Amino acid sequence: MQNFSYYNPTRLVFGRGVETQVGSVVSEIVGPEAKVLVIYGGGSAKRSGLLDAVHASLEAAGIVVLEKGGVQPNPRMCFVRETVDWVRDQGVRAIIAVGGGSVIDTAKAVAVGVEYEGDCWDFFEGKAKVEKALPVFAVLTIPAAGSEQSTRCVITHHGTKTGIGTELIRPRAAFINPERFATLPAWQIGAGLVDMCSHIMERYFSKTDATEYVDGQCEAALRTIMASGLKVYNDPSDYDAWCQVGLAGSFAHNGYFGLGREEDWACHAIEHEISGWREEITHGAGLAVVIPAWMHYVSGFEPARFVQFAVNVMGVEPREDDAETIRLGIAKFAAWTQSVGMPGTLAALGAEDCPIEALARHCCRAGTVGHLKPLNVDDVAAILTGAAGNV
Amino acid sequence: MQNFSYYNPTRLVFGRGVETQVGSVVSEIVGPEAKVLVIYGGGSAKRSGLLDAVHASLEAAGIVVLEKGGVQPNPRMCFVRETVDWVRDQGVRAIIAVGGGSVIDTAKAVAVGVEYEGDCWDFFEGKAKVEKALPVFAVLTIPAAGSEQSTRCVITHHGTKTGIGTELIRPRAAFINPERFATLPAWQIGAGLVDMCSHIMERYFSKTDATEYVDGQCEAALRTIMASGLKVYNDPSDYDAWCQVGLAGSFAHNGYFGLGREEDWACHAIEHEISGWREEITHGAGLAVVIPAWMHYVSGFEPARFVQFAVNVMGVEPREDDAETIRLGIAKFAAWTQSVGMPGTLAALGAEDCPIEALARHCCRAGTVGHLKPLNVDDVAAILTGAAGNV
Structure with a gap:
């Protein structure tokens, strides 16, 4: 066996109805009355009522919520850049992904992008090292990518999928309610x-x-x-x-x-x-x-x-x-x-x-x-x- | 399955020679030039050279070390009290256990005792709730109790073994070098x-x-x-x-x-x-x-x-x-x-x-x-x- 150092501080909140705990867990970590960005993908998170539940939980904890939907599968760099540009000066203190791996990976890329003055594709090209990231949280809609507990993030740019890995983007908490998986195709x-x-x-x-x-x-x-x-x-x-x-x-x-x-x-x-x-x-x-x-x-x-x-x-x-x-x-x-x-x-x-x-x-x-x-x-x-x- | 919330932020540092990393990990968490208390049991940690190695690693990181040996198996409350009294006013910022379950449990009890004005047996009797604890670290000499990653602490007092459990005493880091187990009886x-x-x-x-x-x-x-x-x-x-x-x-x-x-x-x-x-x-x-x-x-x-x-x-x-x-x-x-x-x-x-x-x-x-x-x-x-x- 090789020597290793293992550190996994993601809080896993698991079971029926756990989306109601998002607000209290997030406010405990980033402080009350913070502003956060909720990222999601297509309409299913909205239609299922999950997005509303997360929103309600955050607002009940006194958190101000910005929202951005539209993440695609195999998430693109252009979406990340657009989002970073939008939130850069808004004083957001955490990124909350409501979705699967693509949404969580997008949230991670935005979390490092907002804290970096250059273009965050630099990290994926190995031109810069991640030194800072906003805290990321994940509310899972499909169990698959495991990104909700991982240090990895994969983004597609001009047909090239590239990954980065750093402890700084491991989500602070992951919320998994298996009831939400009943309607998956x-x-x-x-x-x-x-x-x-x-x-x-x-x-x-x-x-x-x-x-x-x-x-x-x-x-x-x-x-x-x-x-x-x-x-x-x-x-x-x-x-x-x-x-x-x-x-x-x-x-x-x-x-x-x-x-x-x-x-x-x-x-x-x-x-x-x-x-x-x-x-x-x-x-x-x-x-x-x-x-x-x-x-x-x-x-x-x-x-x-x-x-x-x-x-x-x-x-x-x-x-x-x-x-x-x-x-x-x-x-x-x-x-x-x-x-x-x-x-x-x-x-x-x-x-x-x-x-x-x-x-x-x-x-x-x-x-x-x-x-x-x-x-x-x-x-x-x-x-x-x-x-x-x-x- | 029941709902749960799981959070295990113990950093596990595992493999040959990992005791040389104690100083850098501790100083990263409690700050440089801190004063810490190293607790150990009988003479074996000393004879094996492990205690010296931990000491050297801490001092190389600029940390000031106090030491107290003598923890017995099935560790006693009187030892905990004596240690708490001794370090209470010395400005210690972390407790480092070098030993097995008894030593780690003693370190945990001291860690809550130092941060409490009353007698820390109160926690074990259910008369008080742990609100604060010094950070605990564990350098393992025998794999058995699992206390190096656990939230539990068991202490014996007048023939009664009593446990407490709180996230506050889960060690911040555990160092396990299996080479050290070769001389166990x-x-x-x-x-x-x-x-x-x-x-x-x-x-x-x-x-x-x-x-x-x-x-x-x-x-x-x-x-x-x-x-x-x-x-x-x-x-x-x-x-x-x-x-x-x-x-x-x-x-x-x-x-x-x-x-x-x-x-x-x-x-x-x-x-x-x-x-x-x-x-x-x-x-x-x-x-x-x-x-x-x-x-x-x-x-x-x-x-x-x-x-x-x-x-x-x-x-x-x-x-x-x-x-x-x-x-x-x-x-x-x-x-x-x-x-x-x-x-x-x-x-x-x-x-x-x-x-x-x-x-x-x-x-x-x-x-x-x-x-x-x-x-x-x-x-x-x-x-x-x-x-x-x-x-």
Whole structure:
């Protein structure tokens, strides 16, 4: 195991009706009578009444609320800039995201942008280091991205998805009411489930040895997401199953499952190329296509971990031939993603025309991606070619 | 699942040599050139060089260090009072524990005592509420109590062990270097392993339904503690195995494994009577005797959870008769505690002469104990009688 320092001060407020606590928690942290900016996406947060509930809770605590809606999936830098320009001189003391990963990531980018004199794309290009950020809060509308407890923020600019990571943008509090997930569309549920699995798998597929504790935690969490995930996909009114999914999805990306080890993140790097190239593509759906193709390709280089995955996560009875155990594990994982409505090939994803060579080159523009098997342009192209042919 | 609010801001600094980071982390939190009190127990922290390393790290960061050793196992109120009186007017800004649970709990009691004008036993008697505490830090010498990340503090006074719990005493940072565990005596290793299992089991044995996520996390953590625990018991120089045990033991008591459910804590309540009555008795050893007796007694009332424990934690092949599955699960757990040197009966614990009726009455002085099956005086007496006869 590697040395580590882990600090996760996000307060997790979880359960029925917790949106009524937003005002008291925010005012405790940023002070009473502060001005805050509430950011949201499309109309569903408004139609469901969640936005009104958050607004009411904040105002009951004496907080002044500015609002800005319209965040798109795969959120854009232009929206961030526009928002930063709008609030820069308004004395806002916190950014509150009411939405999923795209809204929370936008809130994070705005939180660092407001506290920076230059253009906040500088951070994403590595030209500047984040030194300051407004406090961020998240009221979750879909469990998927895990951004409500994470230090990460991914923004798209001119077709390039780029991430930054800093403790300064880890939300101060996350409010998760699983009742709110009952009206999610099936497609978003499935994509969210794959995304949260991927956050654990990017940490699980590691070369660092002596990680039995986190391995066991990862395996149990993945089994729970798959079992409870299938339940909520088939019956979105199942509150109890949503509790498991919501909890697992939130812990999936807060760093716990990666304690003391090298993480991989190749699948995210490859998928970001696809949904950066065609912004209508849902991140989780892209991952459903990339992950099995990545597993097929990389398991040839690091079989032991894929055998462990097949047996401990997918419940495969070990075969004499490791390659067969691995193949069954990948097939069971791919079958699960398809059982929650996700595509199995680039064609099913609507990306059969993606420029594989160009995406592979762009993916590796700063060098290899991934750690379990560092991937170069040829490797990434081979994985995307595999993704084209998956059944 | 129940609603919950979870907040765990303890920074966990983990791995080889992390004691050299104590000074920089403490000075970042309490400011440079502060005065702090370092508390420790017997001579082992001194002999091992750990105390000197912490001292050097603090002084390198410009911090002024006061020191007080001599904390006993099952730490006493008189030591807390003496220490509070000594440091009250010295302008100390933080308490740093170098030790195990007893030392950390003493540091927590001192941290609230210094900030209170009255006698800090008031908090333990419920006569006053903790409003303020000095920041507490913990440099761990034995993984067991989990106090380095917990909100709890247990102190003994006139033979009564009493606990308090408040977010204000959760350590700001915990430093865990598993290299330091290589010289622990076998008895302390075994007792520590049982103690950390118990912290998970007190949360796992719950009546709250729809807790699959935390159930899976608990079960995986218990399996890891048992497997890696046996390794370190048999070879205390096994750094890799200590990493698993150290990590599991620290998370065992920080609240994660109890998210969203009623917890039990009957075994702790009963054991505290035994080691409160005879202070030489090690808490973890007492638990090794109490837990199987408690399981035998309570499993008759709530069989389903004990079947789940037998199958998912102890690896028992389910039998047609649930009672048989349960019996095998308990037997395997008891056999494991004995494989790490722990006693199986009150006699083997050195407590065959304990006044069962009196301890049971004292245990239930404020009403029933436990939640899975609320236990009255007769129940506790029956469990202690069972503990007398365990093999």
